[in-house]
Amino acid sequence: MIEVINLHKSFNGQEVLRGINLKVNDGQTLALIGGSGKGKSVLLKHIIGLLKPDSGKILINNEDISKLRGLKLKRLKERFGMVFQGGALFDSLTVFENVAFPLREKTRMKVSQIRETVFEELAEVGLSGAENKYPSEISGGMKKRVALARCLVMNPEIILFDEPTTGLDPLTGKAIHKMIRSCQKSYKFTAVMVTHEIPDIFSLVDRVAMLYNGSILAEGTPEEIQDSKDPVIHQFIHGELEGPLSIR
């Protein structure tokens, strides 16, 4: 279970997160929505331990990731996977090598086993035949699928997705969402997904949380969020220009 308690974070005197409280149960998928540049990715990076909070706690199965150091932190991170906005694939490695990378570096699997596992994962995300291509030779959608395969190959308990469909056409975006959902069902990982794909995302996730003014404005099932009478939520999910939200 992921539990964020009263998380605060500032950059150069500007407070980005102002007391975030959030809970994600095991096996759930939570969509994190909110305006651009409002701290959603910052929150994700706190959950995975890439950033340290100014104050507050981030509990992963009751262990505060922000307080852990050394081997304990390493062990906890091994239970995570993250799909970055741009994929964050190693550009000097092929698709095969990218997916094989964590297996080569973190396991004692034989070369033949690694090969078999990578081919299986690539087939799972529909990328059979692209093994020898470099990241610069594949499309944005393919990059995100390779990034997902690179995560899945280590069978993590928790996967964080930072805008997994940004920059993709609607069809590819939907295909990626469907793939994430089907992988989530078969691998049973807990997922937190930063996304702007509204309303598509409502049919794919278990919970939705909206970040506003540095804190969680509302959290609930997709239905509860869609039926919310809060003018900010209503304006945001319906994409209305008029309302309490200002566009900067």
Add this chain to the structure above:
Amino acid sequence: MSQILTLFRIIGAFVISVIRETGRIGVFLAEAVFWIPFPPYLFGRVIKQIYFIGVKTTLVILLTGTFTGMVLALQIYFTLSEFGAESRLGPIVALSLIKELGPVICALMVTGRAGSALAAEIGIMRITEQIDALDTMALNPYKYLIVPNLIAGIISLPLLNFIFVFVGVWGGYAVGIGLMGLSSGTYFGGIKDFVDSADILEGLYKSLSFGILITWISCYKGYFTGYGAEGVSKSTTQAVVLSSVTILIWDYFLTSILVA
């Protein structure tokens, strides 16, 4: 009064930023050195980086070394001939190359070719979140990116320096013997008489320390690059400028220590 205060404020801010940057760069090196003894030992990456920093700079070193030796011989020969001391050409060329020009020019060449590329490569990895990706896989970015470069720098620079001095001495030979008509025995005999192991060690210490300086500064600038293409471009320029300036300043202080 307010103008004086503003001036003090500006000076204060500058001093604080220099101290902060010095502290950060020091901690960066300390962290990289701390991880060297711990597994995994990435021999493959070290060899790859030796190829990148060392082998790929060899042609540049061959060219600059040869012509540095040649021009040195040409300049020194005419000066020495005024005093009738042409026989000292060999040792002067060799000592200049071994103790000073070899390590320094070599380091500047490596900075220009490999240091800039290192800063750019690591900087691009930073802005495309590849370093964060390593971190989220519970792999230590220092271990994977910085340590292999540091070790490769420590190994490559002395070897490149040796090549530089070797071809430089032969470049001097080509000018001294081929053009000016000195005898081969005079040239090499002088070198044998005047160059001792302490001179060679001085050059070795310098090239070793320059190897650390170049990779340390270049990796640091790339690792903490700014945003976007402009950030990487700035980091690359800063890596080259800071490395070059530091090499020359450190050269003076190290020489003072070694001479003393």
